[in-house]
Amino acid sequence: MKNLKANLPLFLEDSLVPYARWSFIVHFFIALSIIFVPRVFDLGQEMPKITQVVSAIRVDLVAMPKYTLRELKKLSAAASAAKIIPTKDKGPTYLKKGKQKSLKDLLRGEAGKELSVKAKGKTKKTAKRNKYAKELGGLILQGNKISKGWAIVGDTREMILDEFGKYMASLPDYIRPNWKLPANLMKKKLNCRVQVFIGSKGELKKAKMFKSSGNGEYDRKAMEAVRETSFPIPSKNIKEKARKGQILLGFPL
Amino acid sequence: MKKILFLFSLLIFVNSSASQDLSIVSVGKATLEKDHLFLENPYFKGWVSKSNKKIVENVIKLLRSDFSYYKNRFAVFPKKYRNHPSKKSVVEDVKYVSWQKKETDYLVKMDFSSSVSKNEGLRYVARVYSINTKKVIRELQGNLFKKDWRKEGHYLADRIFHSITGKKSIFKSRVIFVSDVTSTGRGKKRKTRKEIYVVDFDGANRQRITHHGGIVISPAISPKGDKLVYSLIKKGKGKKRIELYLLDLVTKKRTILSRRKGLNSGGTFLPSGDEILLTLSNLGNAEIYAMNLATKNLRRVTHHYASDVDPSVNGDGSVMTFLSGRSGRAHIYTLDPSGKEKSVKRISFVGRFNATPRFSPDGKEIVFSSWLDNRFDLFKINPDGTGLARLTKDFGSNESPSFSNDGEFIVFSSQRVISRYRAVQNIYLMDREGQILGAVVKDFGNCLSPRWTENFTGF
Numbered sequence: 001m002k003n004l005k006a007n008l009p010l011f012l013e014d015s016l017v018p019y020a021r022w023s024f025i026v027h028f029f030i031a032l033s034i035i036f037v038p039r040v041f042d043l044g045q046e047m048p049k050i051t052q053v054v055s056a057i058r059v060d061l062v063a064m065p066k067y068t069l070r071e072l073k074k075l076s077a078a079a080s081a082a083k084i085i086p087t088k089d090k091g092p093t094y095l096k097k098g099k100q101k102s103l104k105d106l107l108r109g110e111a112g113k114e115l116s117v118k119a120k121g122k123t124k125k126t127a128k129r130n131k132y133a134k135e136l137g138g139l140i141l142q143g144n145k146i147s148k149g150w151a152i153v154g155d156t157r158e159m160i161l162d163e164f165g166k167y168m169a170s171l172p173d174y175i176r177p178n179w180k181l182p183a184n185l186m187k188k189k190l191n192c193r194v195q196v197f198i199g200s201k202g203e204l205k206k207a208k209m210f211k212s213s214g215n216g217e218y219d220r221k222a223m224e225a226v227r228e229t230s231f232p233i234p235s236k237n238i239k240e241k242a243r244k245g246q247i248l249l250g251f252p253l
Numbered sequence: 254m255k256k257i258l259f260l261f262s263l264l265i266f267v268n269s270s271a272s273q274d275l276s277i278v279s280v281g282k283a284t285l286e287k288d289h290l291f292l293e294n295p296y297f298k299g300w301v302s303k304s305n306k307k308i309v310e311n312v313i314k315l316l317r318s319d320f321s322y323y324k325n326r327f328a329v330f331p332k333k334y335r336n337h338p339s340k341k342s343v344v345e346d347v348k349y350v351s352w353q354k355k356e357t358d359y360l361v362k363m364d365f366s367s368s369v370s371k372n373e374g375l376r377y378v379a380r381v382y383s384i385n386t387k388k389v390i391r392e393l394q395g396n397l398f399k400k401d402w403r404k405e406g407h408y409l410a411d412r413i414f415h416s417i418t419g420k421k422s423i424f425k426s427r428v429i430f431v432s433d434v435t436s437t438g439r440g441k442k443r444k445t446r447k448e449i450y451v452v453d454f455d456g457a458n459r460q461r462i463t464h465h466g467g468i469v470i471s472p473a474i475s476p477k478g479d480k481l482v483y484s485l486i487k488k489g490k491g492k493k494r495i496e497l498y499l500l501d502l503v504t505k506k507r508t509i510l511s512r513r514k515g516l517n518s519g520g521t522f523l524p525s526g527d528e529i530l531l532t533l534s535n536l537g538n539a540e541i542y543a544m545n546l547a548t549k550n551l552r553r554v555t556h557h558y559a560s561d562v563d564p565s566v567n568g569d570g571s572v573m574t575f576l577s578g579r580s581g582r583a584h585i586y587t588l589d590p591s592g593k594e595k596s597v598k599r600i601s602f603v604g605r606f607n608a609t610p611r612f613s614p615d616g617k618e619i620v621f622s623s624w625l626d627n628r629f630d631l632f633k634i635n636p637d638g639t640g641l642a643r644l645t646k647d648f649g650s651n652e653s654p655s656f657s658n659d660g661e662f663i664v665f666s667s668q669r670v671i672s673r674y675r676a677v678q679n680i681y682l683m684d685r686e687g688q689i690l691g692a693v694v695k696d697f698g699n700c701l702s703p704r705w706t707e708n709f710t711g712f
Contacts, residue, residue: 172281
């Protein structure tokens with residue numbers, strides 16, 4: 001500051017220093033407020049931007065349904081109960097570089113090796129596929145082709161979902177079995193929204209009533225449904241969003 | 254100081270603008286939580302004869318049986334009925350706190366006493382308590398007679414149901430159906446006879462309605478339950494004739510509505526009860542008409558070169574569903590029955606052969622049978638063609654569905670093949686989701702064409 005003063009013409013020195021001082025103070029307080037004020041005051045914050053995730057399904061009806069309604073419900077409950085653990089993508093397997101060989105050698109031996117490596121790769125893939133097929137309990141239904149999304153019911157509008165969207169679209173299947181209301185509340189058209197904070201192992205860290213229905217019992221039933229749910233484990237790419245509570249659950253919306 | 258205050262308010266404004274983006278997903282509709290209903294054993298006030306106590310025991314069992322149909326709505330306690338009377342009258346105070354600890358939502362207590370006059374039967378007073386709100390929600394009184402204790406029992410169950418839910422139950426409903434139990438002979442000497450019968454929704458109290466000694470098919474009952482429409486197949490000299498009849502259940506008077514050439518069948522009442530929809534084929538192929546019962550004037554509803562049959566209307570009569578071959582196969586369509594070929598819409602696009610579409614009372618669903626895997630099974634679909642779902646599977650060949658008055662149940666006929674030459678057909682009841690609850694009519698010849706009725710007069 002002293003050097004600055006020394007180098008500046010006299011008329012500037014007098015006019016700039018107070019502004020510099022105030023600029024520093026203002027910026028300091030802005031930084032403090034961003035950190036501390038939200039925790040102390042609740043002063044009618046602007047509503048955050050809320051994006052609705054719609055489970056993306058396209059159902060092409062080509063034949064009469066094979067499964068009855070009750071069978072479909074059992075399959076759906078079984079699929080929700082089995083936690084789907086995302087596997088790490090190991091990437092493509094490459095052939096190891098060997099010594100440089102002539103074309104003849106390649107045709108004799110290398111071609112055979114290539115085939116055997118590819119065959120191994122194929123059996124690994126089919127083993128994984130079989131494992132998923134068992135876990136999902138044969139959800140692919142004759143006559144109802146599932147082309148996108150995770151749920152078997154939902155909006156039929158097409159929507160391209162990213163990884164976080166797909167995770168969110170899967171949540172209703174886990175929560176719905178626990179979402180129950182007595183008859184007197186079913187009649188009333190109420191809705192509430194719960195904000196959830198999910199840990200890296202799928203554990204519920206915190207659940208907060210984001211928007212109340214105005215009926216204490218309705219809100220309590222929604223919170224109960226959330227607390228009784230075992231959430232799926234979020235993948236590495238989205239666990240931060242799940243931890244920060246960017247997930248809102250609408251009961252019903 | 255002013256500058257500091259200005260800074261502070263600026264900082265709050267800046268901070269309040271900061272927010273986090275959120276994503277929301279709909280969990281959807283909740284499932285209904287069952288109410289716990291406790292039906293306490295009866296209290297006998299004064300002396301009650303042994304035979305009357307037996308009637309009371311039967312009524313209590315009937316109440317438990319009736320509420321068990323609504324298993325998705327109520328859990329009935331005690332789980333096992335033990336025949337020992339209660340020591341507490343309805344006039345005594347109820348310990349709500351202790352019932353709340355047992356997680357009871359509703360309690361029903363009943364007092365029974367002998368009437369002074371023999372003609373009045375047994376008197377009863379029943380109270381329905383809401384444990385959560387700690388108050389009596391309804392007090393019911395009535396008389397029980399030996400000859401019709403079932404009717405009174407169902408009536409009491411219906412009033413208890415209504416006091417809790419505010420809605421009508423199925424407990425007073427009846428089912429009309431066709432049976433060939435009066436047929437005689439076997440093989441080539443067999444003389445098939447089909448008549449119309451009526452039975453309580455739980456299979457009791459079966460009564461015969463028609464006595465033609467012929468083949469009666471396609472019954473339909475008016476909304477008030479006072480008129481019955483059906484077709485009678487008459488065998489003339491080498492020719493068969495199908496005539497449409499109207500039976501007044503109160504006066505027992507029978508009228509021929511139509512005996513035109515060809516089909517005169519598939520009658521169904523419009524909500525007013527003054528008009529019916531029927532299928533006629535006197536002009537060539539089968540078409541659907543509306544007929545005024547008083548004047549017998551006809552108004553054409555369908556007009557297509559393909560056959561149009563099997564009409565059914567929704568609760569207010571604004572939409573009619575029917576079966577038509579206009580696409581080349583038997584598929585389900587809807588239209589507005591107030592005009593001719595008005596707002597026709599095809600709603601089924603799959604299925605080799607679809608049949609007997611029937612509207613739910615609320616008009617939100619259509620249940621129908623479809624040929625699949627060498628038998629008929631029951632399916633349901635929304636009137637806009639969405640939501641196709643299967644209801645029955647591996648349960649014989651299922652046809653002729655009919656919704657209950659509250660839309661929560663479906664009655665249907667189901668055929669099982671016993672041997673190469675013999676098959677049996679019974680009437681079954683299932684809920685709206687396809688869970689089979691049991692047989693309504695069994696081992697009574699071949700039973701088909703069940704029709705649910707909330708009101709039934711004349712018997």
